[in-house]
Amino acid sequence: MGISDTENKLIEIFADVMDADPEEIGLGSTPDDVPDWDSLSNIRLIMSLERAFGIRFSNDEIANWKSIGDIGVILNTKEITG
Amino acid sequence: MTCLDLSSLPWLLPAPEDYRARVRALAAEKEPDGAEIRALATYALDLNQCHSLARQCIKLKDRINSKGVLSPLRFAFLSNGTNELVAPAIIAGALRHGVIADFYAPGYGQALNDILSPDSKLAAHHPDVVLLAFDHRGYGLTHPEIGVASADETIARAREQLNMMVSRLRASGTQIIIQTIPQPPEPWGGHSDAILGGSIRTQIRRMNDEIRDLCAEQRLVLLDAAALAAQVGTQRWFSPRFWNEAKLPFDPDIAPLYGDHVGRLLGALRGKSRKALVLDLDNTLWGGVIGDDGLSGIQIGQGSPEGEAFLSVQRLALQLKARGIVLAICSKNEEKTAREPFHMLDEMLIREDDIAVFVANWTDKASNINYIAQTLNIGTDALVFLDDNPAERARVRQVLPEVAVPELPEDPALYAMVLANAGYFETIGLSEDDTKRADQYRANAARTQTMQEIGDLGTYYKSLEMVCSISRFDANGQARIVQLINKTNQFNLTTRRYTALEIERAQQDETVLDLQVRLTDRFGDNGMISVVMFRSKGDTWVCDTWLMSCRVLERRVEEAVLNVIVRAAQNAGVKRLQGLFIPSARNMIVSGFWEKLGFTRTGEKDDGTTIWELVLEGYSPVEVPMELLCDFDTLSDMTP
Numbered sequence A: 001m002g003i004s005d006t007e008n009k010l011i012e013i014f015a016d017v018m019d020a021d022p023e024e025i026g027l028g029s030t031p032d033d034v035p036d037w038d039s040l041s042n043i044r045l046i047m048s049l050e051r052a053f054g055i056r057f058s059n060d061e062i063a064n065w066k067s068i069g070d071i072g073v074i075l076n077t078k079e080i081t082g
Numbered sequence B: 001m002t003c004l005d006l007s008s009l010p011w012l013l014p015a016p017e018d019y020r021a022r023v024r025a026l027a028a029e030k031e032p033d034g035a036e037i038r039a040l041a042t043y044a045l046d047l048n049q050c051h052s053l054a055r056q057c058i059k060l061k062d063r064i065n066s067k068g069v070l071s072p073l074r075f076a077f078l079s080n081g082t083n084e085l086v087a088p089a090i091i092a093g094a095l096r097h098g099v100i101a102d103f104y105a106p107g108y109g110q111a112l113n114d115i116l117s118p119d120s121k122l123a124a125h126h127p128d129v130v131l132l133a134f135d136h137r138g139y140g141l142t143h144p145e146i147g148v149a150s151a152d153e154t155i156a157r158a159r160e161q162l163n164m165m166v167s168r169l170r171a172s173g174t175q176i177i178i179q180t181i182p183q184p185p186e187p188w189g190g191h192s193d194a195i196l197g198g199s200i201r202t203q204i205r206r207m208n209d210e211i212r213d214l215c216a217e218q219r220l221v222l223l224d225a226a227a228l229a230a231q232v233g234t235q236r237w238f239s240p241r242f243w244n245e246a247k248l249p250f251d252p253d254i255a256p257l258y259g260d261h262v263g264r265l266l267g268a269l270r271g272k273s274r275k276a277l278v279l280d281l282d283n284t285l286w287g288g289v290i291g292d293d294g295l296s297g298i299q300i301g302q303g304s305p306e307g308e309a310f311l312s313v314q315r316l317a318l319q320l321k322a323r324g325i326v327l328a329i330c331s332k333n334e335e336k337t338a339r340e341p342f343h344m345l346d347e348m349l350i351r352e353d354d355i356a357v358f359v360a361n362w363t364d365k366a367s368n369i370n371y372i373a374q375t376l377n378i379g380t381d382a383l384v385f386l387d388d389n390p391a392e393r394a395r396v397r398q399v400l401p402e403v404a405v406p407e408l409p410e411d412p413a414l415y416a417m418v419l420a421n422a423g424y425f426e427t428i429g430l431s432e433d434d435t436k437r438a439d440q441y442r443a444n445a446a447r448t449q450t451m452q453e454i455g456d457l458g459t460y461y462k463s464l465e466m467v468c469s470i471s472r473f474d475a476n477g478q479a480r481i482v483q484l485i486n487k488t489n490q491f492n493l494t495t496r497r498y499t500a501l502e503i504e505r506a507q508q509d510e511t512v513l514d515l516q517v518r519l520t521d522r523f524g525d526n527g528m529i530s531v532v533m534f535r536s537k538g539d540t541w542v543c544d545t546w547l548m549s550c551r552v553l554e555r556r557v558e559e560a561v562l563n564v565i566v567r568a569a570q571n572a573g574v575k576r577l578q579g580l581f582i583p584s585a586r587n588m589i590v591s592g593f594w595e596k597l598g599f600t601r602t603g604e605k606d607d608g609t610t611i612w613e614l615v616l617e618g619y620s621p622v623e624v625p626m627e628l629l630c631d632f633d634t635l636s637d638m639t640p
Helices: A005-018 A039-053 A059-064 A068-076 B019-028 B034-041 B047-060 B087-096 B111-116 B121-125 B148-171 B200-218 B225-232 B240-246 B252-269 B290-297 B305-322 B335-344 B365-376 B390-399 B412-421 B432-454 B457-464 B478-487 B500-508 B557-571
Strands: B071-078 B099-104 B129-132 B175-179 B221-223 B276-279 B326-332 B355-361 B383-386 B467-471 B512-521 B524-537 B540-548 B576-581 B600-604 B610-615 B627-630
Touching: A005 A039, A005 A068, A005 B047, A039 A068, A039 B047, A039 B240, A039 B252, B019 B034, B019 B047, B034 B047, B034 B087, B047 B087, B047 B099, B047 B252, B071 B087, B071 B111, B071 B121, B071 B252, B087 B099, B087 B252, B099 B121, B099 B252, B111 B121, B111 B148, B129 B148, B129 B252, B148 B175, B148 B200, B175 B200, B175 B252, B200 B221, B221 B252, B225 B252, B276 B305, B276 B365, B290 B335, B305 B326, B305 B412, B326 B365, B326 B432, B335 B355, B355 B365, B355 B432, B365 B383, B365 B390, B383 B412, B432 B524, B467 B557, B478 B500, B478 B524, B478 B540, B500 B512, B512 B540, B512 B557, B524 B557, B540 B557, B557 B576, B557 B627
Parallel strands: B071 B099, B071 B129, B129 B175, B175 B221, B276 B326, B276 B383, B326 B355, B467 B627, B540 B576
Antiparallel strands: B467 B512, B512 B524, B524 B540, B576 B610, B600 B610
């Protein structure tokens, strides 16, 4: 199954936030694979995604994502306006 | 756009699509170029882009060739919040303003410890500049007090904490910047918070008064975060969510703007603030095109919204001139036509004699801007160019990337606001000389004229009726001394930068001969134009600093100064003077300085530094074409 536009955009933004190559990143990437993914870069990630997609994450959603794929799943539950 | 979102830095171009790739490409260079890094910082960067740039600069730190474009500065950021997220924004903001900061910030909650303990990481960092960025939570102003007495007690405690931090940091000789406290947007009693002595609002207002007083008393630099937060809106400034999540003192969205403001102050401390404003005419200073619309067709003055918009641009330009910013005109027009509104239209606020250099022709604007810089004898990196035409802006940016060229919104009503908020002319305090500067530049143009008329140099000097006054450093001169030391690049033998505190110490040090030099002539007062320091080492006086404003080049002031130093040295029984030339990217103009003054070269170091000597026995002063005012008694307190 190919990845959706939303997921593509997610990966692009994620790479931008973590200062990484989009090619190195996939939906399966976790904080273990991306050394720069820590609690502080996570905040830049939240800000950047919320702005780009015009959405707002809840604390629960943020606390529970463990991979980029998880974020993609959350995004799919939201009405994206960005 | 009807209002400006300052947090997006609207006076800067948006970063290009391939921004991150460009930042990464720096790594491939053997010596990444300071000018290129500054250019990369001069976009409207978001926090992620700041992060990429800052990270790359930290990585490449030892290889960067700052080329005099980036002034190195050891910086420490002390706050009661989490610092890591705002750090890249400060680093990027500093680069934008010509400073490459070696950044240190303690971990969350460590700032006070760091200040108090003598063997802290902060002490080991030896910061040149420290920013105390505590907010209301950091000073314990978080609870309304019932009754004025308990509010007094809270303020007293906060003041004590501030004084303690400042006195500790001052003892280490570091320059301190203190931040005022933004008002959190959470009322207690409502509107009466403004009068209730115990409200948080009143507590913060009182503490901000304390901060302002302390800054004035101890000549510290102020970062008015309260004003900045009010400007973007405290509702946006504070983020309860990210405070809870990560102890971020303000919304990370605002970090790039905050970082730019810190950068402005660091730039101003390093003498990087811009000095001149170059203005386009048609649709920048008035509405319409003078060549097409004629005097009666252009929009300026009360009566039309457009006319008033341009009036506010003129008003701002004059307000800047009043504090020493030089105004110049650069317009594609026939000169005669371009000048007409200035003397024919009463509505014009700017008059011809407000303008130091007036260029109206059909030549490329970049060449004209170069010419303006040369005529004013300042670098193109000291210029701001305001033009409504995007094509002209692009052209000037392309040829002269060091000129600041603000983006302008569609609506001319916002031009003045954009220019005022872009922070190009940041000043950390006005010296008396600042207020006279614009007139001095004009007088200089008149002097050049006189020289062309008179021709012969000796006659010219005589016609200038110069009076040179030389005295020791004093409190009155201090602001200007620090300014000259930190911003003179060209006529500067050693390019050593000192803070106000270090200058104060030199002043008290009996082994330092410090001199401030002023020059007046029949065209006006040039103000303080030269600063010289020699250190006494046995029977030799060694030059520490010798700098001069390029406004008084070729006036033989340096010879007059040498005469004074020689006489003081001979009186003190000193045998020789030692001169020093430390080459930088900008000071080749003085590579032959010592030789010209009769010094002999005695050595050279690997970095190109040359050492010079003048034996005093049998040396007699040269005649100089000016009257000398100097109290030699004040020069005799030097101890060998």
